[in-house]
Amino acid sequence: MNIMTEAGxxxxxxxxxxxxxxxxxxxxxxxxxxxxxxxxxxxxxVRENQVTxxxxxxxxxxxxxxxxxxxxxxxxxxxxxxxxxTLDGEDVYDPKIDVVELRARVGMVFQKPNPxxxxxxxxxxxxxxxxxxxxxxxxxxxxxxxSLKKAGxxxxxxxxxxxxxxxxxxxxxxRLCIARAIAVSPEVIxxxxxxxxxxxxxxxxxxxxxxxxxxxxxxxxxxHSMQQAARVSQRTAMFHLGYLVEEGATxxxxxxxDDKRTQDYITGRFG
Amino acid sequence: xxxxxVLLLLALAAxxxxxxxxxxxxxxxxxVARLHSLPGQHGxxxxxxxxxxxxxxxxxxxxxxxxxxxxxxxNRFAAELSGMGVPQVEAFIRDARAIAFGGVxxxxxxxxxxxxxxxxxxxxxxxWIIWIVALALAAxGFFWAYGRIAPAYRAxxxxxxxxxxxxxxxxxxxxLTTIGxxxxxxxxxxxxxxxxxxxxxxxxxxWSPQSAFTGAGTEAGAVNxxxxxxxxxxxxxxxxxxxAMLVAAPIGLMAAIYLSDYASKSVRAxxxxxxxxxxxxxxxxxxxxxxLTVAPFFxxxxxxxxxxxxxxxxxAAGVVMGIMIIPFVSSLSDDVxxxxxxxxxxxxxxxxxxxxxxxxxxxxxxxxxxxVSAMLLAVSRAIGETMIVVMAxxxxxxxxxxxxxxxxxxxxxxxxxxxxxxxxxxxxTLAAFALGLVLFCITLALNIVALRVVQKYREQYD
Numbered sequence: 056m057n058i059m060t061e062a063g064x065x066x067x068x069x070x071x072x073x074x075x076x077x078x079x080x081x082x083x084x085x086x087x088x089x090x091x092x093x094x095x096x097x098x099x100x101v102r103e104n105q106v107t108x109x110x111x112x113x114x115x116x117x118x119x120x121x122x123x124x125x126x127x128x129x130x131x132x133x134x135x136x137x138x139x140x141t142l143d144g145e146d147v148y149d150p151k152i153d154v155v156e157l158r159a160r161v162g163m164v165f166q167k168p169n170p171x172x173x174x175x176x177x178x179x180x181x182x183x184x185x186x187x188x189x190x191x192x193x194x195x196x197x198x199x200x201x202s203l204k205k206a207g208x209x210x211x212x213x214x215x216x217x218x219x220x221x222x223x224x225x226x227x228x229x230r231l232c233i234a235r236a237i238a239v240s241p242e243v244i245x246x247x248x249x250x251x252x253x254x255x256x257x258x259x260x261x262x263x264x265x266x267x268x269x270x271x272x273x274x275x276x277x278x279h280s281m282q283q284a285a286r287v288s289q290r291t292a293m294f295h296l297g298y299l300v301e302e303g304a305t306x307x308x309x310x311x312x313d314d315k316r317t318q319d320y321i322t323g324r325f326g
Numbered sequence: 327x328x329x330x331x332v333l334l335l336l337a338l339a340a341x342x343x344x345x346x347x348x349x350x351x352x353x354x355x356x357x358v359a360r361l362h363s364l365p366g367q368h369g370x371x372x373x374x375x376x377x378x379x380x381x382x383x384x385x386x387x388x389x390x391x392x393x394x395x396x397x398x399x400x401n402r403f404a405a406e407l408s409g410m411g412v413p414q415v416e417a418f419i420r421d422a423r424a425i426a427f428g429g430v431x432x433x434x435x436x437x438x439x440x441x442x443x444x445x446x447x448x449x450x451x452x453x454w455i456i457w458i459v460a461l462a463l464a465a466x467g468f469f470w471a472y473g474r475i476a477p478a479y480r481a482x483x484x485x486x487x488x489x490x491x492x493x494x495x496x497x498x499x500x501x502l503t504t505i506g507x508x509x510x511x512x513x514x515x516x517x518x519x520x521x522x523x524x525x526x527x528x529x530x531x532x533w534s535p536q537s538a539f540t541g542a543g544t545e546a547g548a549v550n551x552x553x554x555x556x557x558x559x560x561x562x563x564x565x566x567x568x569x570a571m572l573v574a575a576p577i578g579l580m581a582a583i584y585l586s587d588y589a590s591k592s593v594r595a596x597x598x599x600x601x602x603x604x605x606x607x608x609x610x611x612x613x614x615x616x617x618l619t620v621a622p623f624f625x626x627x628x629x630x631x632x633x634x635x636x637x638x639x640x641x642a643a644g645v646v647m648g649i650m651i652i653p654f655v656s657s658l659s660d661d662v663x664x665x666x667x668x669x670x671x672x673x674x675x676x677x678x679x680x681x682x683x684x685x686x687x688x689x690x691x692x693x694x695x696x697x698v699s700a701m702l703l704a705v706s707r708a709i710g711e712t713m714i715v716v717m718a719x720x721x722x723x724x725x726x727x728x729x730x731x732x733x734x735x736x737x738x739x740x741x742x743x744x745x746x747x748x749x750x751x752x753x754x755t756l757a758a759f760a761l762g763l764v765l766f767c768i769t770l771a772l773n774i775v776a777l778r779v780v781q782k783y784r785e786q787y788d
Contacts, residue, residue, distance in 0.1 A: 130675055132590065155678045163676035169669035172692045181687065182677040232673065239677055 078103040078243060078273040079124055079161075084138035086119050086128065093119045096138070097299045099292055101243070106265060106274045108288035108305065110281065112320065115294040117277045121245050124275065125161035126154050142243070159186055162241035166248040168228035170220035170235075175212050178220040178231055179203060182239035198238055205271075206234035207264050226257025230264065237268075244268065246276040250283065262287050281321055285309050293317045331457055332384060338464055339377035342471075346372030349475045363482035371481040374488050375471035380460040387456045395448050396423075399441055406437050511766060514759035521753045522554045527760060530555020533723035535743060535754045554757055556764070558723035562640065562733030566715060567708040569644025569729055570651060574708075575701055577648075578655025585656070586663040587671075587685055598660075605653035613717030616646035621718060628730060636732040638720040644729065647714050651704045658703065662696030663689060695779045702776035706769040712737040736761050 079101040086094040094116045101107050101124075109117035119128070126147060128134040140147050147157055159182070170178050179199045182188075189195035199216070203209035208230045212223070220231055229249055236244055246265070250258040265274060265287050278284050284291050285305060292302040293314070301314040312318045319325050347369035354360040361368070396419050400407060407415050418438065424430060425442035426449070475481070519527070532555045581601065585594055621642035628635030635641070666689050674684040690697070720732030721742060743758040 125676065127672065127676060130672065155680055157678075158676060159678035162678075163672075165669060165672060165676070167669055169667070169673040171670060171673065171688050181674070181679075185677070185679050185683050185687070235673075235677065 075102045075104055077101070078143065079275075080141045081120070081123070082139040082141075084120065084123055084136070084140060086116070086123060086137075087135040088131070089133040093297055094123075095297045097294075099299055099302060101273060101275055102290065103273050104269055104271075105289040106269050106276060106287050108284035108291045109275065109277045109294060110279075110284050110291060110320070111294035111300070112325065113279075114296075116297040117292075117294045118247055120294070121247055121275060121277050124243070124245055125158050125163055127158075127163060129154060159239050160241055161243040161245060162236035162239060164229070164232050164236055164244065164246045164249050167252050168225055168232055170223070170228050170231050172219065172221055174217045175203075175220045175223070175231060176216040179234050179238045182235060186239055188239065202234040202238040203231075205237050205268070206230045207260070207267075208234055224257070226253050226260055229253060229257070229261060233261070233264065233268075237272075241272065243273045243275065246274065248277050248279060251279060258283075281309075281323075293320065295320070328384060328388065328453070328456065331460055332381070335377045335380050335384070335460065335464060338468075339373040342376040342468055343369035343373040346370075346472070346475055349472065350477075350481075353475065354477050361477050362480055363485075367485050368475050368479070368481045370485045372468065372471045372475065374485065375467040376464050377467075378488070379467050380464040383460050383463055384456060387452070387459075391449075391452050395445065395452070398448055399444060402444060403437065403441055508766070511759055511763045514756055515763040518753060518756035518760045521756070522551045524760075526551050527554050527556055527757075528764075529557060531557045531725055533558050533739070535739075535757055554753070556736075556761060558725040559734060559736045559739050559761065560764075561725055561727075562719070562723070563709055563735040563737075565640050565727065565729060565733055566644040566647060566719060566735055567705060569641060570647035570708045571701070571705060573645055573648025574651040574655050574704060578652045578704075579659050579697065581652065581656040582659035582663055583685060583690075586660050587681065587689070598657075601653045601656055604649075605657070607650075609650065609711065609713040610717070612646050612650050613713045616642050616714055616718035620646050624730075633730060635730045636720065638718060638732040639730050640719065640733045641729040643715050643718040646718060647708055647711055650711070650714065651707055654707060655700055655704045658700035659693075659697050662693045662700060665696070666692045695782060699776035699779040702772050702779070706772040706776075709772075710737065710765065710769050712741065716741050736765050740765075 077100045081097055081099045084094055084097040084099075085092065097116070097120055099120070109121060111117050122128045123136055123140055124147075126136075128136055136148065142157070142161065145152065147161075171181065173181070176199055179202050180189075180195055183195060183198050189198055200209060203212065208227060211227060212231075220228065223231060229252070233244075233249075249265075250261050253261065262283060265276065268274060269289075276284075276287065288305045290303065291305045291308040293300040293308065293312075293316070295316055301308065301312060301317045303313075308317065309321060312321065343366075347365045349372075350361055350363075350365045350368035351358060358365060363371075399419060399422060400415065403418075407418060410418065418441070421434070422438050422441035422445055425434060425438060426445040530552060532553055534553045585597060585601075589597060617638075621637055621639060624639055624642050624645075625635045625637055670688050670692060671684055674688045675681075679687070715735045715738050719738055720734050721738065722732055723734050723739070724731055726733060740758045740761050743755055743761075
């Protein structure tokens, strides 16, 4: 009950300050990989229909935090997560939560484009099929088409939907992976350095896409590129050595950060 | 004795290595850095030139002498041997050798004793010759090479070149042996097909070569062509292989899936070696396991169900063979499944797929070509397997698809055709070569297809 009222209060507060409501919330999140501690008491909010960028030097824990949000760390045997992460006020680590359903609501796009070795159509239809989202073939066709359109890929591939997804260029593959994630109509999309394997033109295309997707989805993106964080995000969180150093509106973070480490990192003095 | 000669040459090589090394070091007064090649390489250079040519001479001598000696004997006793045919002359020489150097002698007479005496003296002479030649070669090689050792001498290059030639020689030996075996298979098979037309062999359905020279229509040593129909053998082989794959394919594949995707590290650390122990059991042990345990078990079970199961049923042999190739299938499939990138599994899990959905819809389709080739390799292994079927499958060539009956396989028949007292050029023994040739062609084709599939699959991810 306490949580509900707290969330209610925050929602009101947010409305008053003209901030969108909180979609996901991390409280005192700790992660251990075996003996090694990777995250230290991270408190971070993700707001609806915004792009939240996680930045920081390699090994700072930003990807680890991202993978906590849809429990992808479950696939690593030695990873242990403590603390609390909520999605719309529900604890995602609650034993009653079905991790399959959670991942349908919180989708993920990976660092390296990883299309399945199937046709473009099958790649996008994969998620809707396993979740039984389409009632008929026509329904599925519709989902595939609209997902590809939303990912800005449809026009490029509409004549070769039955060709292998692995035959596309790197940038197209990554947009295919985004389309694949969109096809299950998630509420949140997590992106783990989605552009690190792409050339500048493909990167620009994906960044544009991220900006468009913000309208319908909440996005959390891990990036190594300061410019990218500045271009696509509304809020930025800076991680260092497993600690959340600072979090705030992107504009403020890049112009007038509170923490010296943030300033040093952003200006390229370390990292 | 030639053995002492070889030992002596090896000892000389060791001494030469040490001498060459010392001379190289001495030639630069201990400043090893001034040498072009390392001291050890100078030593190796000297050792190779001391022992190499001599050892080569010994090998050539060992290969050539028996033939030369025999032909000298044959010449010397040409008068006595003039009335004999080729097999008798061969037998004579074999006996003479046996008398001279010890061995099992057929029967002796004065001529053979005389031949043996001649043999001994010729052999003694040839031994003298090889000792002198080998030591002369060693001395010549040593002095020639010893004179060359100098700071600027490129001993390393020479040693590398000799080593490369040696490696090429080894691979040539391996390849030539294979080619030789295949050629002998082909030629013996051709001899067989002169007696029995190949279409009767390949498409005939009646197989009982043990009665080749008895029964009706075989007077005057004529070969009854109709009893060399190999179809029942291939049918039996296929039936047993099919049963084996029915056991091994699902169990091996699922074991591989469990090991690669479900098992924790500690389970994997135990289970994988245990599975590999299964592969290390000698097939003859599987054979008596099949004959003494599994076959009676199936028979008893069949009786209680009211079925008539032969005591050497195809089922028992096939099931045990299946158990034998489980580790083969599972370890090959495990490699292939592990080669599917983790990123594909993550991508699927990130879309909310469960582990079994991920495996069924992403991992297995991606690994399919590799799994298919693993299965093909397992099939070719099963087809060529001999010991289990010799012990557990029958000898009677029934043409049947009923797994409860006794069938026989190609390998079993090859064994029975060649075991025991045989004339080596009868159609019966030659049939074994023809069977071997067909078997070889089948497994070769399977292996080629399997390797092709694997190659194609590799290109996809690299």
